[in-house]
Amino acid sequence: MSxxxxxxxxxxxxxxxxxxxxxxxxxxxxxxxxxxxxREVVLxxxxxxxxxxxxxxxxxxxxxxxxxxxxxxxxRLGCRDxxxxxxxxxxxxxxxxxxWTTLMLLPRVVSIMRGGDDHLLSGLGRIFEDAGFRxxxxxxxxxxxxxxxxxLGAVAATREELEDIxxxxxxxxITGPLDIGQGLVVMNRHVVAMEAAEGTDLMLARVAExxxxxxxxxxxxxxxxxxxxxxxxxxxxxxxxxxxxxxEGAARAGLAGIAVEAGGVIVADLAEIVRKADEAGLxxxxxxxxxxxx
Amino acid sequence: MSxxxxxxxxxxxxxxxxxxxxxxxxxxxxxxxxxxxxREVVLxxxxxxxxxxxxxxxxxxxxxxxxxxxxxxxxRLGCRDxxxxxxxxxxxxxxxxxxWTTLMLLPRVVSIMRGGDDHLLSGLGRIFEDAGFRxxxxxxxxxxxxxxxxxLGAVAATREELEDIxxxxxxxxITGPLDIGQGLVVMNRHVVAMEAAEGTDLMLARVAExxxxxxxxxxxxxxxxxxxxxxxxxxxxxxxxxxxxxxEGAARAGLAGIAVEAGGVIVADLAEIVRKADEAGLxxxxxxxxxxxx
Numbered sequence: 221m222s223x224x225x226x227x228x229x230x231x232x233x234x235x236x237x238x239x240x241x242x243x244x245x246x247x248x249x250x251x252x253x254x255x256x257x258x259r260e261v262v263l264x265x266x267x268x269x270x271x272x273x274x275x276x277x278x279x280x281x282x283x284x285x286x287x288x289x290x291x292x293x294x295x296r297l298g299c300r301d302x303x304x305x306x307x308x309x310x311x312x313x314x315x316x317x318x319x320w321t322t323l324m325l326l327p328r329v330v331s332i333m334r335g336g337d338d339h340l341l342s343g344l345g346r347i348f349e350d351a352g353f354r355x356x357x358x359x360x361x362x363x364x365x366x367x368x369x370x371x372l373g374a375v376a377a378t379r380e381e382l383e384d385i386x387x388x389x390x391x392x393x394i395t396g397p398l399d400i401g402q403g404l405v406v407m408n409r410h411v412v413a414m415e416a417a418e419g420t421d422l423m424l425a426r427v428a429e430x431x432x433x434x435x436x437x438x439x440x441x442x443x444x445x446x447x448x449x450x451x452x453x454x455x456x457x458x459x460x461x462x463x464x465x466x467x468e469g470a471a472r473a474g475l476a477g478i479a480v481e482a483g484g485v486i487v488a489d490l491a492e493i494v495r496k497a498d499e500a501g502l503x504x505x506x507x508x509x510x511x512x513x514x
Numbered sequence: 515m516s517x518x519x520x521x522x523x524x525x526x527x528x529x530x531x532x533x534x535x536x537x538x539x540x541x542x543x544x545x546x547x548x549x550x551x552x553r554e555v556v557l558x559x560x561x562x563x564x565x566x567x568x569x570x571x572x573x574x575x576x577x578x579x580x581x582x583x584x585x586x587x588x589x590r591l592g593c594r595d596x597x598x599x600x601x602x603x604x605x606x607x608x609x610x611x612x613x614w615t616t617l618m619l620l621p622r623v624v625s626i627m628r629g630g631d632d633h634l635l636s637g638l639g640r641i642f643e644d645a646g647f648r649x650x651x652x653x654x655x656x657x658x659x660x661x662x663x664x665x666l667g668a669v670a671a672t673r674e675e676l677e678d679i680x681x682x683x684x685x686x687x688i689t690g691p692l693d694i695g696q697g698l699v700v701m702n703r704h705v706v707a708m709e710a711a712e713g714t715d716l717m718l719a720r721v722a723e724x725x726x727x728x729x730x731x732x733x734x735x736x737x738x739x740x741x742x743x744x745x746x747x748x749x750x751x752x753x754x755x756x757x758x759x760x761x762e763g764a765a766r767a768g769l770a771g772i773a774v775e776a777g778g779v780i781v782a783d784l785a786e787i788v789r790k791a792d793e794a795g796l797x798x799x800x801x802x803x804x805x806x807x808x
Contacts, residue, residue: 391692398685400705411694412711417704417730418720426712426720436711 235298236260237361238353240282240290241270242306245463245488246358246365250305251277253362262297264290269307288321291351302348304457305358345457357456358486367462367506369482373494375503377477381444384409385479388446389507396451402460405475407443412436420447420460424469431474440474441501447480448507455484462487467496467504477503484509528648529592530554531655534576534584535564536600539757539782540652540659544599545571547656556591558584563601582615585645596642598751599652639751651750652780661756661800663776667788669797671771675738678703679773682740683801690745696754699769701737706730714741714754718763725768734768735795741774742801749778756781761790761798771797778803 237259241247247270251261263270263279280297282290294302348355359366371377377385384406391404391411401415405427412430415423424445430436447460462480470478478497487493497504531553535541541564545555557564557573574591576584588596642649653660665671671679678700685698685705695709699721706724709717718739724730741754756774764772772791781787791798 391694394692395689398688398705400685400708404710410711411692414694414708414710416698416708417706417724419729422720422724422729426716430711430716435713435716 235300236262238294238299238302239263240304241265241274243269244306246461247306248273249365249488250358250362253364262299300354301356302353303356303358303361345454355456365486367480367482367485367487369506369508372504374498375501377503377505381476384444385446388444392448402450403445403447405443405445407438421465421469424473427473441476443475445470445475445478447485449481449484459486464489464492464496467493470502471500477505479505479507482506482508528594530556532588532593532596533557534598535559535568537563538600541600543659543782544652544656547658556593580613582613594648595650596647597650597652597655639748649750659780661774661776661779661781663800663802666798668792669795671797671799675770678738679740682738686740686742696744697739697741699737699739701732715759715763718767721767735770737769739764739769739772741779743775743778753780758783758786758790761787764796765794771799773799773801776800776802
């Protein structure tokens with residue numbers, strides 16, 4: 221079950237892996253992991269979102285709205301497999317210049333953009349597949365970026381904290397199909413913050429603020445950030461993520477720890493996250509998915 | 515079905531109405547409505563939460579943790595019916611000095627405070643009833659503070675906005691039993707903000723901020739604030755509320771309007787809310803509860 225033979229088979233069958241790169245630390249983590257697995261890669265950084273560090277790799281800058289150019293470049297370079305990774309906030313329509321291919325797809329794109337995130341992403345996925353590409357999940361080409369199971373740092377969750385994790389998981393299992401968000405903060409079995417469009421970092425900043433202004437009056441080192449993939453979410457397109465900023469935000473919010481689904485959340489720089497968490501006295505827990513042993 | 519004969523019967527049967535007053539505009543609105551209905555009232559403002567304007571009324575200042583003093587004062591003044599109204603944030607334990615009665619109740623209070631809001635409030639309700647008082651809802655003594663049904667201001671919700679309201683209502687019906695919060699913001703059928711410990715005003719401020727920093731990129735006048743009472747919530751203890759600040763916050767968040775459950779939300783100064791909403795071009799809609807005609 222080593223990934224290398226499979227990866228090199230891909231290399232022969234499908235040419236280089238196309239990685240469409242949004243912002244954040246994940247695109248390069250995925251590129252490095254795919255290269256380590258023996259796969260040739262070409263990055264397609266999205267202008268306005270991806271950072272300049274992608275230029276150390278084979279790359280072609282792309283713009284939202286230029287789907288025709290993207291697909292012709294991918295074909296020219298012999299790419300058949302494509303991975304989406306990194307943050308791309310919903311673009312403002314007036315910032316977009318459309319090429320002809322995109323223009324033809326426009327009615328479909330508009331109908332997609334009216335819905336929630338899941339709808340948006342799965343719609344874009346189908347468009348790629350209809351154009352003859354194979355959409356893969358970042359975790360399929362770079363399984364080592366997936367969250368491992370169990371206690372990861374020096375700090376273990378207490379019994380009460382495990383109860384808070386369980387409350388958070390139950391709530392997220394119910395709210396998942398509503399396509400609201402992937403994370404929440406539970407303190408003493410009570411949901412004090414629920415993530416939606418603001419994202420995890422801003423939700424944690426809010427908890428820090430609610431503590432500072434006395435609206436949340438709990439002892440420090442109380443509460444758990446819980447993140448799970450939404451039910452029915454296409455994991456090729458929108459895996460929840462855990463990064464160093466998440467650990468820093470959880471520490472500033474005075475939480476006791478972080479619990480995310482093992483295998484269901486991608487992690488950039490796990491060693492640094494664990495170091496920060498240990499330093500702040502936070503636990504980091506990989507939750508076994510339901511139905512398997514924890 | 516006029517409320518006056520019933521109110522004066524209460525006046526004879528139960529002495530003055532005790533109104534335990536937290537912060538905000540609601541305590542005096544309820545006191546005025548109860549007095550208009552012919553009921554004698556005594557205010558019990560909670561120190562640190564209620565404003566000085568209560569002192570124009572018959573009143574006895576009280577402190578959290580002094581349940582013995584509160585009940586003996588209520589008995590001395592001949593009160594049997596009691597209403598809780600206004601904001602009382604979760605107190606910090608170190609700010610509380612307990613009297614003996616409260617001390618005896620402490621194990622029960624601690625067990626109550628570990629749960630969510632519903633648990634907290636229904637627990638406190640039972641403690642009052644066990645002490646021989648009758649807990650009434652503010653809406654029972656002052657039905658005119660309840661949200662009316664239908665379009666209230668000059669602006670009507672569009673068909674798309676009615677769809678957003680329906681999405682919000684469906685999500686809140688599912689999340690209600692989870693005891694998270696009573697409000698959310700929906701834009702183009704997508705939940706962009708979900709209220710928890712921060713309350714409605716801060717949630718609306720967040721939406722304004724997400725618009726300002728480009729994280730929400732929608733045209734202005736898009737989106738609806740929806741508020742419903744949580745399912746199973748004890749309406750004597752925690753009715754969701756709508757105030758002038760809510761209308762101002764919705765306008766700053768660039769929303770199209772506000773929809774709250776008719777009969778399920780209390781409103782302070784409806785005329786002023788409608789004036790502000792008209793000025794900002796917001797609709798204000800009272801949603802008929804499910805199963806009745808809208």
